[in-house]
Amino acid sequence: MEYFASAAFALEGIAARELRNLGITASVRENRVFFSGEENLLARACIGMRSADRIYRHIISGRADSFDALFELVYSAPWSEIISKRGRINISAACSRSRLMSVPDVQSIVKKGIIKKLQNKYRQNVFPEDAESYSVFVSIQNDNAVIALDACGAGLHKRGYRIKNAPAPLRETTAAALLEIIGYNCGPLYEPFCGSGTIAIEGALKAFNIAPGLNRRFECENWMGFSGQAWIQERERARADIRKIEKGLIVASDIDGKMVETARFHAQRAGVLNAIRFLERPVIDFNGGEGVLVTNPPYGQRIADVNCARAIYKDMSRSIRPLLDRLDLGVITPDGEFERLFGRRSSKKRRIFNGNIQCNYYMYT
Incomplete structure (x- = not known):
C-alpha cells in the first residue's frame, strides 16, 4: 500500500527526514511525502511523526477536468476492497486552479462514484453507514485529482495534552x-x-524520545482488513x-x-x-x-x-x-x-x- 504525509508549506523535507529516522523509506513529490509498506509502517508513522499534519492512504490519482472524468476515476478504484458494507463514508475536498472548483459538487460526485462501485459489488442499493468511518479526501489541482483515505481522524497535532485555551497558540x-x-x-x-x-x-x-502519537487513537485502526x-x-x-x-x-x-x-x-x-x-x-x-x-x-x-x-x-x-x-x-x-x-x-x-x-x-x- 502507498501512503503519504502532508505537512505545512516548506516542511515536507522535515517530515521526510522524520520518516527516514523511523526506518521508513520516503520521497517528496508534489508537496507530499510518500512511503510504501504494510499496516505496521502506517502505524509507526502515525505514532511517531512529529511535524506532519496528517497521513493518508493513497487510493488513486488521475486527470479530472470534468465531472464525468472525476466519476470514472473514482469508480475505477477497488472500493469494495477498502470500505466495508457498513462503513461511514465522509468526503472532504480541496480544489485549486482547476475546471472543477465547486467543493460540494466534487464531494457529491466522489460519493456517488464510491457508492456505485459498492452497489455493483454487493448487489444492494442502500448502505447503512453505521460502522467504522472512512474519511475520503480529494485534492484537485491543475485538473489532476488525488484521492486518498485520511488515516488519522483528528490531525496529528492533536497529541492529547493541550486542552486549555491560550491566546495565539503555536501548533x-x-x-x-x-x-x-x-x-x-x-x-x-x-x-x-x-x-x-x-x-x-x-x-x-x-x-x-516519546512518540507524540503514543497515547491516542487513529481512525485507520478500525479500517476493514x-x-x-x-x-x-x-x-x-x-x-x-x-x-x-x-x-x-x-x-x-x-x-x-x-x-x-x-x-x-x-x-x-x-x-x-x-x-x-x-x-x-x-x-x-x-x-x-x-x-x-x-x-x-x-x-x-x-x-x-x-x-x-x-x-x-x-x-x-x-x-x-x-x-x-x-x-x-x-x-x-x-x-x-x-x-x-x-x-x-x-x-x-x-x-x-x-x-x-x-x-x-x-x-x-
Missing part, C-alpha cells in the same frame, strides 16, 4: 518542526515565552525506545503567571513535568547556560500590538544577545524588522507559516 507540529530545524534532540532547552507550553513540551517529548496487531507491536516498540533524561533539563518561563500554570498543567498531561522547570519572569531577566533557545514571542498581531512586540524584541537583545556565544537561538516571527531590533543578523533564516501567518524563523547558530 504542536510547527513547534516540533522548529526544534528539528535548529537541530535540537536532547540537552538544555529554553523557552522564555512559553505560553501554554507547546515548544517546551515538544522539546521534552523529543528529549525523552486491519488487524490491530501491528498497532500493538508499534506501540510496544515506541515505549521501548523511550529514554530517561535529567530532571529540569528544559526551562520554560513567561511573564504571565497564569500561562505558566497552564503550561505546567499541559506538561503534566504529557507526562514530561519532571523534565521542565517553570518560572514566572519577563524576558529581560532571562539568564541561561549552554543549550538551545527556541521561542515564539508576541507578534503584535494576535497578542499585544506591534510597538509592544518590538519593545519585547529589544528586551531580548539586552538579555539574550550577549549569551549567543553559548546559546543556539531560534525565533519565529512575521516582523521583518526583528534582526534590526535584536541588533544582530541571523546566521540562517527560513520561511515558515504559523497557521495563516507567514513568518521567518531566525536562527543564530
Whole structure:
C-alpha cells in the first residue's frame, strides 16, 4: 500500500527526514511525502511523526477536468476492497486552479462514484453507514485529482495534552518542526515565552524520545482488513525506545503567571513535568547556560500590538544577545524588522507559516 504525509508549506523535507529516522523509506513529490509498506509502517508513522499534519492512504490519482472524468476515476478504484458494507463514508475536498472548483459538487460526485462501485459489488442499493468511518479526501489541482483515505481522524497535532485555551497558540507540529530545524534532540532547552507550553513540551517529548502519537487513537485502526496487531507491536516498540533524561533539563518561563500554570498543567498531561522547570519572569531577566533557545514571542498581531512586540524584541537583545556565544537561538516571527531590533543578523533564516501567518524563523547558530 502507498501512503503519504502532508505537512505545512516548506516542511515536507522535515517530515521526510522524520520518516527516514523511523526506518521508513520516503520521497517528496508534489508537496507530499510518500512511503510504501504494510499496516505496521502506517502505524509507526502515525505514532511517531512529529511535524506532519496528517497521513493518508493513497487510493488513486488521475486527470479530472470534468465531472464525468472525476466519476470514472473514482469508480475505477477497488472500493469494495477498502470500505466495508457498513462503513461511514465522509468526503472532504480541496480544489485549486482547476475546471472543477465547486467543493460540494466534487464531494457529491466522489460519493456517488464510491457508492456505485459498492452497489455493483454487493448487489444492494442502500448502505447503512453505521460502522467504522472512512474519511475520503480529494485534492484537485491543475485538473489532476488525488484521492486518498485520511488515516488519522483528528490531525496529528492533536497529541492529547493541550486542552486549555491560550491566546495565539503555536501548533504542536510547527513547534516540533522548529526544534528539528535548529537541530535540537536532547540537552538544555529554553523557552522564555512559553505560553501554554507547546515548544517546551515538544522539546521534552523529543528529549525523552516519546512518540507524540503514543497515547491516542487513529481512525485507520478500525479500517476493514486491519488487524490491530501491528498497532500493538508499534506501540510496544515506541515505549521501548523511550529514554530517561535529567530532571529540569528544559526551562520554560513567561511573564504571565497564569500561562505558566497552564503550561505546567499541559506538561503534566504529557507526562514530561519532571523534565521542565517553570518560572514566572519577563524576558529581560532571562539568564541561561549552554543549550538551545527556541521561542515564539508576541507578534503584535494576535497578542499585544506591534510597538509592544518590538519593545519585547529589544528586551531580548539586552538579555539574550550577549549569551549567543553559548546559546543556539531560534525565533519565529512575521516582523521583518526583528534582526534590526535584536541588533544582530541571523546566521540562517527560513520561511515558515504559523497557521495563516507567514513568518521567518531566525536562527543564530
